[in-house]
Amino acid sequence: MAFDKMELQKIEVWDGNRAAAQALRQAQVDVVAAYPITPSTPIVEGYAKFLADGYIEGEFAMVESEHAAMSACIGAAAAGGRVATATSSQGLALMSETLYQASGMRLPIILNLVNRALASPLNVNGDHSDMYMIRDSGWIQFDAFCPQESYDLNLIAFRVAEDHDIRLPAIVNQDGFMTSHTAQGVHTLSDDEAYAFVGEYKPMNDMLDFEHPVTHGVQTEEDWHFEHKARQHNDLMVKVMPKIKEVFADFEKLTGRKYNLVEKYDMDDADVCVVCMGSSVETAREVATEMRAKGIKAGVVGFRVFRPIPFAEIIDALKGVKAIAALDRSSPNGAAGTLFNEIAGALFNTDTKALLSGYVYGLGGRDLTKAHLTALFNELQANVDAGKVTTQLQQFIGVRGPKLAYL
Amino acid sequence: MSEIKNIKNLKEFSTSADRFEGANLLCPGCAHSIIVREVLNATNDDLILSASTGCLEVCTAVYPYTSWDASWIHIGFENSSTAVAGAETMYKALKKKGRLKQPERTPKFVSFAGDGASYDIGFQWISGCMERGHNMMHIVLDNEVYANTGGQRSSSTPIGSSATTSPEGKKSYGEKRNKKDMMAIMAAHGIPYVAQVAPNKWKDMVKKIQHGFAVEGPVFINAVSPCTTEWKFDPKDTMNIADLATDSLVFPLYEIIDGRELNITYRPKNIVPVEEYLAAQGRFKHLFKDEYKYLIKEWQDRVDEKWAYLQRREEARI
Numbered sequence: 001m002a003f004d005k006m007e008l009q010k011i012e013v014w015d016g017n018r019a020a021a022q023a024l025r026q027a028q029v030d031v032v033a034a035y036p037i038t039p040s041t042p043i044v045e046g047y048a049k050f051l052a053d054g055y056i057e058g059e060f061a062m063v064e065s066e067h068a069a070m071s072a073c074i075g076a077a078a079a080g081g082r083v084a085t086a087t088s089s090q091g092l093a094l095m096s097e098t099l100y101q102a103s104g105m106r107l108p109i110i111l112n113l114v115n116r117a118l119a120s121p122l123n124v125n126g127d128h129s130d131m132y133m134i135r136d137s138g139w140i141q142f143d144a145f146c147p148q149e150s151y152d153l154n155l156i157a158f159r160v161a162e163d164h165d166i167r168l169p170a171i172v173n174q175d176g177f178m179t180s181h182t183a184q185g186v187h188t189l190s191d192d193e194a195y196a197f198v199g200e201y202k203p204m205n206d207m208l209d210f211e212h213p214v215t216h217g218v219q220t221e222e223d224w225h226f227e228h229k230a231r232q233h234n235d236l237m238v239k240v241m242p243k244i245k246e247v248f249a250d251f252e253k254l255t256g257r258k259y260n261l262v263e264k265y266d267m268d269d270a271d272v273c274v275v276c277m278g279s280s281v282e283t284a285r286e287v288a289t290e291m292r293a294k295g296i297k298a299g300v301v302g303f304r305v306f307r308p309i310p311f312a313e314i315i316d317a318l319k320g321v322k323a324i325a326a327l328d329r330s331s332p333n334g335a336a337g338t339l340f341n342e343i344a345g346a347l348f349n350t351d352t353k354a355l356l357s358g359y360v361y362g363l364g365g366r367d368l369t370k371a372h373l374t375a376l377f378n379e380l381q382a383n384v385d386a387g388k389v390t391t392q393l394q395q396f397i398g399v400r401g402p403k404l405a406y407l
Numbered sequence: 408m409s410e411i412k413n414i415k416n417l418k419e420f421s422t423s424a425d426r427f428e429g430a431n432l433l434c435p436g437c438a439h440s441i442i443v444r445e446v447l448n449a450t451n452d453d454l455i456l457s458a459s460t461g462c463l464e465v466c467t468a469v470y471p472y473t474s475w476d477a478s479w480i481h482i483g484f485e486n487s488s489t490a491v492a493g494a495e496t497m498y499k500a501l502k503k504k505g506r507l508k509q510p511e512r513t514p515k516f517v518s519f520a521g522d523g524a525s526y527d528i529g530f531q532w533i534s535g536c537m538e539r540g541h542n543m544m545h546i547v548l549d550n551e552v553y554a555n556t557g558g559q560r561s562s563s564t565p566i567g568s569s570a571t572t573s574p575e576g577k578k579s580y581g582e583k584r585n586k587k588d589m590m591a592i593m594a595a596h597g598i599p600y601v602a603q604v605a606p607n608k609w610k611d612m613v614k615k616i617q618h619g620f621a622v623e624g625p626v627f628i629n630a631v632s633p634c635t636t637e638w639k640f641d642p643k644d645t646m647n648i649a650d651l652a653t654d655s656l657v658f659p660l661y662e663i664i665d666g667r668e669l670n671i672t673y674r675p676k677n678i679v680p681v682e683e684y685l686a687a688q689g690r691f692k693h694l695f696k697d698e699y700k701y702l703i704k705e706w707q708d709r710v711d712e713k714w715a716y717l718q719r720r721e722e723a724r725i
Binding site: 002030031033057058059061062063064065067068071072073074075076077078079080081083097098101105206207208209210211213214215216217218219220221224228 | 453455457464465468469470471473475476477478479480481482483485486489490491492493494495496497498499500501503504506507508509512514531532534535538539
């Protein structure tokens with residue numbers, strides 16, 4: 001092959017964006033079509049520079065909008081090759097039409113979504129409103145809590161998405177700035193190891209196979225539309241989880257790093273627990289350990305996979321817990337939070353006696369501090385002691401002004 | 408290697424193996440299917456095609472059927488150009504990497520879109536594709552209206568035409584704006600080839616399509632596509648209307664090479680008055696009321712002026 005390999009240290013100091021860009025390089029992505037947006041831009045800049053320096057053989061199309069970026073990714077994927085891109089926030093909003101088209105056409109594109117707040121007011125910092133906005137778009141969604149996981153989950157995402165039994169696009173989420181721009185030590189694979197793990201791209205229904213012309217993106221009305229959507233949902237519900245578990249297991253064999261559909265921390269005997277996503281998971285783990293020292297049996301559950309929802313694993317992870325806090329980093333704008341609803345839905349028909357309360361935090365990059373989490377764990381313990389939720393079901397934490405609580 | 412297909416006469420042309428099947432749902436008398444067949448029959452090379460949401464798309468790929476015997480993709484309303492640009496980008500990547508299944512073949516990348524999907528909602532996408540230099544051809548099936556949604560005005564709808572969102576009425580003569588000059592806008596991108604074609608002048612069209620396939624880089628083609636439903640003429644008269652469009656010079660046939668060199672490719676022996684073109688279509692019927700006749704005169708003046716301009720451009724070679 002006419003490209004140079006890169007000699008990596010066993011541990012590189014990378015931020016989440018760099019880690020993702022390196023994973024795209026090692027996967028030897030054939031086409032990246034992208035449009036710049038903070039904080040995801042360094043990922044595609046990384047690909048462009050690797051290309052310019054001869055570390056990749058492929059094509060980079062710097063297009064004129066995010067909608068065009070995903071449109072070109074769809075055309076490229078339908079043509080028959082490995083495709084990836086990155087975006088955030090408003091960029092995701094603009095490309096959202098095409099996200100449904102990519103998944104409905106069963107094209108395994110990898111999208112790095114560097115989570116950022118949605119305007120208005122305009123804000124470049126991290127929250128999960130973009131991730132939540134397209135949760136019904138039919139994409140698999142992984143969630144990285146730190147740069148190491150941004151690297152690992154990108155490699156894993158290609159394996160899952162491109163599998164011929166799956167053929168669905170996948171998003172790798174990471175928190176804007178808190179993960180994307182925070183450098184940490186990242187354990188690397190060699191280029192050969194990483195590529196061997198991801199594997200050669202195996203085309204299916206590829207437009208460039210001229211002997212077998214194929215029609216992509218047809219019309220269906222009431223006679224067939226429902227069956228197509230149902231089949232896609234069925235594959236997400238039935239096939240994707242076992243495939244993710246299988247790839248997680250292979251990845252553990254290769255690296256020793258173990259991933260789970262939901263990540264449990266000190267949950268075996270936990271009375272109280274926080275459920276959250278992104279970089280907050282690591283903060284919550286640290287505080288949970290401190291709470292244990294104070295005699296409160298605290299634990300943390302982080303969603304590693306947000307779509308499809310790991311329904312059974314949520315039930316299992318929260319078995320025996322007495323009070324649960326669902327932390328949503330997105331304004332529900334007139335409803336309970338998304339994680340609150342997912343957890344409530346999962347637990348409703350179980351024999352759990354757990355008390356569930358919801359917290360909205362961290363909008364537009366507002367810090368979630370250890371003090372916030374300490375107070376929160378204490379509140380959960382108070383709920384356990386009182387045998388009921390002592391607060392309103394939904395509270396805003398870390399926001400200025402009078403305390404906001406609802407439901 | 409790519410070779411230019413040699414076409415002797417209409418009979419030979421019309422009996423070429425079809426990669427666009429007659430089995431489609433387009434209206435009887437729709438010019439879209441005629442244009443698409445003429446484009447596809449201009450080459451023997453493999454084709455990677457796309458269509459924007461619109462008449463062509465909804466009438467040719469209704470699951471579980473397809474009218475396309477060449478690879479074809481539809482994503483949305485605005486992005487047929489970018490869909491094909493993405494496929495072309497992948498072609499370049501796989502060619503470089505030696506991963507093409509049939510590396511000796513020389514595919515042509517063509518996107519089709521209506522005037523709404525090109526002049527309006529897809530304008531930015533097309534401009535991006537042209538600017539980036541993809542080796543592709545974008546073809547507008549220009550019927551000057553949103554036909555698939557039932558006849559709303561687009562920025563290609565000509566002044567005086569009655570559309571459902573700019574209807575003629577007691578106090579209105581219909582559309583108030585002149586048609587957008589997409590040819591000039593596309594030529595301003597400095598792309599290798601821009602041309603206007605019409606289905607009735609099939610030899611001229613084939614020559615232009617073949618020229619477009621032969622050049623490296625983006626090509627923009629504007630094809631007049633008389634719409635029996637929205638222009639309101641009898642389905643049997645499609646070609647007569649196209650003749651009136653080209654012979655009245657409402658749709659002059661010309662090409663612009665590298666954004667500069669303009670060539671007129673068809674000079675009618677007998678130029679037909681614009682009035683005859685307008686009179687043949689229901690969408691302009693109201694213009695023949697006494698109070699609106701001045702619009703017909705203005706229209707003739709505009710056509711004369713544009714024709715004079717094109718001739719001056721051609722002469723000046725700039």
